[in-house]
Amino acid sequence: MVVGRREGRQDGWPLLSRLSRPLILSRRGVLGLGLGVLSAAHLRGVSATEGAAESHGMSAFGDLKYPADFRHFDYVNPDAPKGGLFSFIPSTRAYNQSYFTFNSFNAYIMKGEGAQGMNMTFVSLMASAFDEPDAMYGYAARSVAISPDKLTYRFTLRPEARFHDGSKITAQDVAWSLTTLKEKGHALIVTQLRFMDKAEAPDDATVVVTFAKDRARDVPLFVASLPILSKAYYSAHPFEESTIDVPLGSGPYKVGKYEINRFVEYERVKDWWAADLPVCRGSYNFDVVRYEFYRDRDVAYEGFSGKNYLYREEFAARIWATRYDFAAVKDGRVKRETLPDEMPSGGQGWFMNTRRDKFKDPRVREAFNYAFDFEWTNKTIMYGAYTRLVSPFQNTDMVAEGTPSPEELKLLEPFRGQVPDEVFGMPFVPPVSDGSGQDRSMLRKAQQLLNEAGLTVKDGKRYLPSGERFSVEFLIDEVVLQPHHGPFIKNLQQLGIDASLRIVDAVQFRARIEDFDFDIAMERLSMSATPGDSLRPYFGSKEASTKGSYNLAGIVSPAIDALVEKAIAAENRAELTAACRAIDRVFRAGRYWVPQWYRSTHPIAYWDEFDHPARLPKYAQAAGVPDMWWFDAAKAAKLEQTK
Secondary structure (H helix, E strand, O other): OOEEEOOOOOOOOOOOOEEEOOEOOOOOOOOOOOHHHOOHHHHHHHHHOOOOOEEOEEOOOOOOOOOOOOOOOOOOOOOOOOOOEEEEOOOOOOOOEOOOOOOEOOOOOOOOOEOOOHHHHOOOOEEEOOOOOOOEEEOOEEEEEEOOOOOEEEEEEOOOOEOOOOOEOOHHHHHHHHHHHHHHOOHHHHHHHOOEEEEEEEEOOEEEEEEOOOOOOOHHHHHOOEOOOOHHHHOOOOOOOOOOOOOOOOOOEEEEEEEOOOEEEEEEOOOOOOOOOOOOOOOOOOOEEEEEOOOOHHHHHHHHHOOOOOEEEOOOHHHHHHOOOOHHHHOOOEEEEEEEOOOOOOEEEEEEOOOOHHHOOHHHHHHHHHHOOHHHHHHHOOOOOOEEOOOOOOOOOOOOOOOOOHHHHHHHHHHEOOEOHHHHOOOOOOOOOOOOOOOHHHHHHHHHHHHHOOOEEEOOEEEOOOOOEOEEEEEEOOHHHHHHHHHHHHHHHHOOOEEEEEEOOHHHHHHHHHOOOOOEEEEEEOOOOOOOOOHHHHHOOHHHHOOOOOOOOOOOOHHHHHHHHHHHHOOOHHHHHHHHHHHHHHHHHOOOEEEOEEOOEEEEEEEOOEEOOOOOOOOOOHHHOOOOOEEOHHHHHHHHHOO
């Protein structure tokens, strides 16, 4: 499971992926004084759900597509054969993972570079349905009962649930996992679990999770999606340490062969206890799933064309347009497809670090929007393959358009005078250039904004009101993105700004981003179809000073904080949509970023020995690989014959 969101959509390496599909924890009562000594807290937790109907699934607003007796998800092939090898380079990442390397099998803490794919080695309480916005169905838990106030969730575990060593998954394992992740997990996990009050185990089969009154609707979903860890295993292994020791898992795969920084393989567990569950049937079909790591995009492309790995999602329009002409493509051994991507695209852009004085004035930040020529960049560097992005809610109905609706105005009116007047009119959209790369009218507008902000020019150099030279550094971790920065930097230099680009390795990049040690950084904010508590790490004032949060710009806005709470408290989708549009208006009025681009398709290429469902579900990330695909032995044999 990737927590945080799907692949980035830029020309170059995919950026940070943030999904918000969720997992659990618990603890034994004391014997010795008899069963009657269950704590009052236990009794309150259990009694809170007495009389509540048990359900086979749950969702943010209670709607479920699949009935209790469903056999499998509609989008899978329930008869998909098992076997074969699937190999690829990562297109998503979560928490401490990297696209370029790994040095640890602990993927849920801040330390180290967690191995991609570790999510496949664990199960969670419930599993997501990717043809619904946020519904989850029983996985390690066969059912859930929810208290009338929706603050207590009682999960009943399946008696057949097992770890890979054959030991039983108990409620104590679940409760311990959730408690430990809340106390010692990655900062993003800790942030989303802060409204989980406790997780307890009144008996081996029952997990009771209680939430704070102001918890968001997606927190229980997040809890139900977290990995279930073995309490016994971690009694002898410190959870908070980066390590190459392979933890005891319970999922469809276990770690196989690996070489630090180069590759890691996961082997399918042949007698896996959950293989025939409705949420698993037709999934996890490959005998081996292998992640390959490359630090250079061109080298990675050569690796694919040389069949060093078998599947590639293409993020570089230049490569997709010009380099898929090698022999295996021409003779049909490599297939190319462009699959629709209907998931929320999220927001990708250059985020300006407002923790630094040079970016405090929104007029300065707006000037940067007028210095970037998207039309030239798209035409010249990206083969016209991309569309300009305007909102962090791109590709959803939560994007603010036109003047505010009555529902939006009701939410925004309390902040009139505290937020820019623009919030009550048309939302800001990036300027459209003449495509020349140096649109004079846009540069004049940028110059005007800088002058109004008190930045003066002397001998062609721009100075801050403090008298200090105005210098900015763009931070990236992959050389393939250099061409996208060059013209932007040149335009800033024409405005007298001392702009430069620094390329660092993946480990240093992540460390600097988590410490907010940058001027401008390129990042992607991925949104779920039902955003809730996940909005806080992106926009919350508290998160502006929380190491490792997604609030890269350092947004501190009481108005946005209040609107986020309105979104979290929404009782239906109409209320949620209005609140997110209001957030969008205030965010865009703040000019915290220079929005970049997106594309609503997955361009993929693969060696022709696989198959996949005819239509992938709407909310499947990264083209549904590898979970929904399968190995085709006949195609593989034919491929061997045509070498």
